[in-house]
Amino acid sequence: MPKLKDNANSKSIGTALIAAAAVLFYAVVYERVPFFDAYHWTGVMFACLVVGIGLNPIGLIVNDLTARLGKISYSVYLLHSPIIVLLFPVYKWMQAAELSHIATFIGAVAITLVIVIPLSTVVYLLWENPANNYGRRLANRLARRE
Secondary structure (H helix, E strand, O other): OHHHHHOOOHHHHHHHHHHHHHHHHHHHHOOOOOOOOHHHHHHHHHHHHHHHHHHOOOOOOOOHHHHHHHHOHHHHHHHHHHHHHHOHHHHHHHHHOOOOHHHHHHHHHHHHHHHHHHHHHHHHHHHHHHHHHHHHHHHHHHHHHO
16 A cells, blocks of 8 residues: 555545445445445445545544554453443343433443443553563564574
8 A cells, every 4th residue: 555655646545435435334224235235345345444544544533542442452352242241131221221222222332332441451451462562572582592
């Protein structure tokens, strides 16, 4: 992507790809794709989004908060499933409260994030980062021996 990034029109290309991702999102959600199943278009949609943001970083998506989330993303990946399983009784209680589907969904996501993000930050600081540093030092030490 370095050659494309150096192109004078890279921001315009990025904007066009982000717009294409938005159009594809609509087409996938409402199953209005011209051929193949909508499911198969999600890869194209996300490819447009990733390359588009790479060429034209949008402050709403590329910022300090998302950079911090990127640092803890592996811990989020490891912890989110067991936490979701542990929260099943809470989700069932929310559904039994007869809130709207969207309110139940937003509440479930909020509760999950309130638990997953701080816990993932702790795991990153106490386990993942020290383990990465140790691995880096070990690799450097082994490289010097050769």
